[in-house]
Amino acid sequence: MRNEQRKVSVALGSRSYEVIIGTGLLASLGQRCKALDVGKKCVVLTDTHVGPRYADKAAAALKAAGFEPSIMMVPAGEAAKSLKVVARCYDGFAKQRLERKSLVVALGGGCVGDLAGFVAATYLRGLPFVQVPTTLLSQVDSSVGGKTGINIAAGKNLVGAFHQPRLVLCDVEALKTLADREYRAGVAEIIKYGIIKDPALFKKLEKSLPKILARDTAELLSVVTRCCEIKAEIVTADETENGERASLNFGHTLGHAIENTAGYGRYLHGEAISVGQVAAAYLSAKFTGLPDTEVERIRQLFLLAGLPVTYKTKPETRGRLFTAMQHDKKVSAGEIKFVLAKKLGEVVWGHKVVDADIHGALDFISG
Amino acid sequence: MRNEQRKVSVALGSRSYEVIIGTGLLASLGQRCKALDVGKKCVVLTDTHVGPRYADKAAAALKAAGFEPSIMMVPAGEAAKSLKVVARCYDGFAKQRLERKSLVVALGGGCVGDLAGFVAATYLRGLPFVQVPTTLLSQVDSSVGGKTGINIAAGKNLVGAFHQPRLVLCDVEALKTLADREYRAGVAEIIKYGIIKDPALFKKLEKSLPKILARDTAELLSVVTRCCEIKAEIVTADETENGERASLNFGHTLGHAIENTAGYGRYLHGEAISVGQVAAAYLSAKFTGLPDTEVERIRQLFLLAGLPVTYKTKPETRGRLFTAMQHDKKVSAGEIKFVLAKKLGEVVWGHKVVDADIHGALDFISG
Numbered sequence: 001m002r003n004e005q006r007k008v009s010v011a012l013g014s015r016s017y018e019v020i021i022g023t024g025l026l027a028s029l030g031q032r033c034k035a036l037d038v039g040k041k042c043v044v045l046t047d048t049h050v051g052p053r054y055a056d057k058a059a060a061a062l063k064a065a066g067f068e069p070s071i072m073m074v075p076a077g078e079a080a081k082s083l084k085v086v087a088r089c090y091d092g093f094a095k096q097r098l099e100r101k102s103l104v105v106a107l108g109g110g111c112v113g114d115l116a117g118f119v120a121a122t123y124l125r126g127l128p129f130v131q132v133p134t135t136l137l138s139q140v141d142s143s144v145g146g147k148t149g150i151n152i153a154a155g156k157n158l159v160g161a162f163h164q165p166r167l168v169l170c171d172v173e174a175l176k177t178l179a180d181r182e183y184r185a186g187v188a189e190i191i192k193y194g195i196i197k198d199p200a201l202f203k204k205l206e207k208s209l210p211k212i213l214a215r216d217t218a219e220l221l222s223v224v225t226r227c228c229e230i231k232a233e234i235v236t237a238d239e240t241e242n243g244e245r246a247s248l249n250f251g252h253t254l255g256h257a258i259e260n261t262a263g264y265g266r267y268l269h270g271e272a273i274s275v276g277q278v279a280a281a282y283l284s285a286k287f288t289g290l291p292d293t294e295v296e297r298i299r300q301l302f303l304l305a306g307l308p309v310t311y312k313t314k315p316e317t318r319g320r321l322f323t324a325m326q327h328d329k330k331v332s333a334g335e336i337k338f339v340l341a342k343k344l345g346e347v348v349w350g351h352k353v354v355d356a357d358i359h360g361a362l363d364f365i366s367g
Numbered sequence: 368m369r370n371e372q373r374k375v376s377v378a379l380g381s382r383s384y385e386v387i388i389g390t391g392l393l394a395s396l397g398q399r400c401k402a403l404d405v406g407k408k409c410v411v412l413t414d415t416h417v418g419p420r421y422a423d424k425a426a427a428a429l430k431a432a433g434f435e436p437s438i439m440m441v442p443a444g445e446a447a448k449s450l451k452v453v454a455r456c457y458d459g460f461a462k463q464r465l466e467r468k469s470l471v472v473a474l475g476g477g478c479v480g481d482l483a484g485f486v487a488a489t490y491l492r493g494l495p496f497v498q499v500p501t502t503l504l505s506q507v508d509s510s511v512g513g514k515t516g517i518n519i520a521a522g523k524n525l526v527g528a529f530h531q532p533r534l535v536l537c538d539v540e541a542l543k544t545l546a547d548r549e550y551r552a553g554v555a556e557i558i559k560y561g562i563i564k565d566p567a568l569f570k571k572l573e574k575s576l577p578k579i580l581a582r583d584t585a586e587l588l589s590v591v592t593r594c595c596e597i598k599a600e601i602v603t604a605d606e607t608e609n610g611e612r613a614s615l616n617f618g619h620t621l622g623h624a625i626e627n628t629a630g631y632g633r634y635l636h637g638e639a640i641s642v643g644q645v646a647a648a649y650l651s652a653k654f655t656g657l658p659d660t661e662v663e664r665i666r667q668l669f670l671l672a673g674l675p676v677t678y679k680t681k682p683e684t685r686g687r688l689f690t691a692m693q694h695d696k697k698v699s700a701g702e703i704k705f706v707l708a709k710k711l712g713e714v715v716w717g718h719k720v721v722d723a724d725i726h727g728a729l730d731f732i733s734g
Binding site for chain 2: 039040083086087090091094095097099100101118121122123124125126147149152153154155158159160161162240326327329331332333334
């Protein structure tokens with residue numbers, strides 16, 4: 001099993017790149033970056049959790065390949081995704097005298113990737129960047145596809161840019177040391193792929209989830225690769241979310257609102273969209289013909305993954321949640337839109353749901 | 368002469384748009400924006416100089432066409448191009464509940480356009496925006512081509528994005544009330560087009576500059592249109608500055624450094640690049656064969672426009688200027704690069720110039 005590798009191509013013309021999924025990949029970071037035709041200067045942007053474990057290794061690999069790397073550390077979690085940290089990164093980049101061809105390496109989970117991607121997208125109007133995701137969620141979802149973003153007081157990811165990475169390195173070995181809660185949060189996005197695009201994956205998860213939760217390497221290689229394939233397919237079809245890419249937001253309308261109103265970090269993203277997907281499944285049964293039995297299968301799979309499927313709210317205290325949903329990027333003409341499933345593996349997006357029905361979904365998940 | 372119009376197309380595939388140059392254009396803003404297939408909500412982003420004069424007119428035109436406009440006012444000048452103001456705009460956009468199809472209208476000079484464009488590029492990962500430039504400099508240069516940006520302590524425009532407008536409306540009548548100094552600053556960019564691409568324009572300017580300085584409407588329509596044509600041609604050939612677009616930076620390597628080290632606002636951009644172009648002309652004579660007589664013609668034309676052609680520095684106090692040039696976006700592998708002219712109308716870019724020769728150029732402009 002040593003150094004096994006799989007490849008997924010993201011075909012976007014001049015912005016095409018490869019996602020490598022495997023073991024023992026960090027050592028190859030320098031050589032792989034060298035192949036990208038970038039400058040010598042590079043910054044490894046990481047956080048205070050991941051940095052102490054991997055940053056020196058990453059920098060050493062880059063140095064061995066002729067790069068001049070420096071390491072930049074930001075706070076762990078959503079705290080990093082703020083304009084304040086963005087400003088600090090800009091100043092750090094200027095101090096390091098980064099140039100237009102200098103490389104930014106995002107080493108960490110989804111938050112580091114989102115932040116580093118945004119900073120790379122906007123410094124000197126765009127620097128090349130490489131994603132080295134170290135969490136399950138970032139490996140199966142956020143590192144692929146070029147969405148970058150930060151949070152402002154009014155909402156999560158309200159500020160951002162589309163900026164494709166030049167390479168994504170998913171070392172599944174990094175997942176072995178992940179905290180249990182964070183690992184399970186990543187499973188929520190894996191289940192999502194099953195719901196929106198791949199009933200076979202969903203069925204497989206119903207059987208092999210225990211193996212995945214045990215972080216079996218072969219199982220991880222297989223499932224991370226499959227998720228990256230689905231993500232690549234969707235992003236290739238619709239890079240800037242004018243259509244199908246919206247399907248990836250299944251569970252996210254409510255999920256983002258929960259994250260936002262509960263205070264960032266209170267719910268991990270994966271936890272919030274777990275509840276959000278159960279609510280979306282309920283609405284799918286009501287509006288798009290998803291059988292009740294499938295709603296239950298979905299709920300059970302999240303339960304099996306140890307993810308939250310309830311979020312208690314009283315009708316009279318839901319104002320902030322609705323306000324947050326109004327700020328969702330998917331809102332248009334003031335209407336709150338949901339991604340809903342017609343059946344497992346097939347979703348529709350942009351489905352307008354009125355407040356009364358959203359209350360119904362919130363009642364459903366209030367347990 | 369009432370409501371005369373000219374059109375310049377910027378051909379960039381799905382990002383193509385038109386530049387309209389004319390008189391009495393503000394009244395048509397609403398109808399023209401309506402044709403863009405955008406949402407109803409829109410923000411007119413303007414500054415404290417331009418806003419009081421034109422914002423209500425713009426908003427009224429938008430309202431009459433069915434839009435729901437709000438007006439957002441930022442400080443005038445480079446002060447607007449800061450992360451602090453960017454953050455305020457994001458919060459304002461969230462408060463207005465802007466959606467992905469909501470329109471941002473930049474009403475003002477280059478600073479407002481750069482700021483509004485950057486905010487539009489990054490809010491919800493990109494909102495449509497329209498440029499309504501009200502200064503000569505923004506009409507002939509910054510409003511066309513999609514470069515947006517803000518300043519950080521280390522340098523001007525170090526942070527930004529490429530984000531093409533959906534429409535540019537250049538009402539030359541707005542130029543009639545422009546302060547004399549700001550008007551002349553715009554002439555510096557017009558002269559630049561002559562040097563880098565159009566010897567006939569340069570020759571014409573040598574004759575008709577007095578008319579232009581008198582803000583003759585017919586002359587303005589002609590020269591603004593010609594500049595937009597040249598800009599459109601260059602941007603179409605090289606949208607993200609991998610080649611020819613760099614030619615637009617003639618005079619800018621030193622110009623930006625002067626703006627930066629003199630303190631923003633001390634020198635207007637047009638004034639700084641006026642001196643910068645004289646220095647670049649000197650270096651062109653030294654390295655790329657520009658005849659000394661042409662260097663003098665260039666210097667004389669800037670003088671005729673009432674623009675600065677000298678910038679006094681002593682060799683021992685040039686450290687900050689060099690540091691600023693090291694931060695220039697055109698730097699690669701640590702080397703300072705200049706755009707140099709082979710002859711009037713033909714330039715080369717990426718020309719490496721060593722410190723000793725930069726000192727020579729600084730001696731030349733020290734008068």
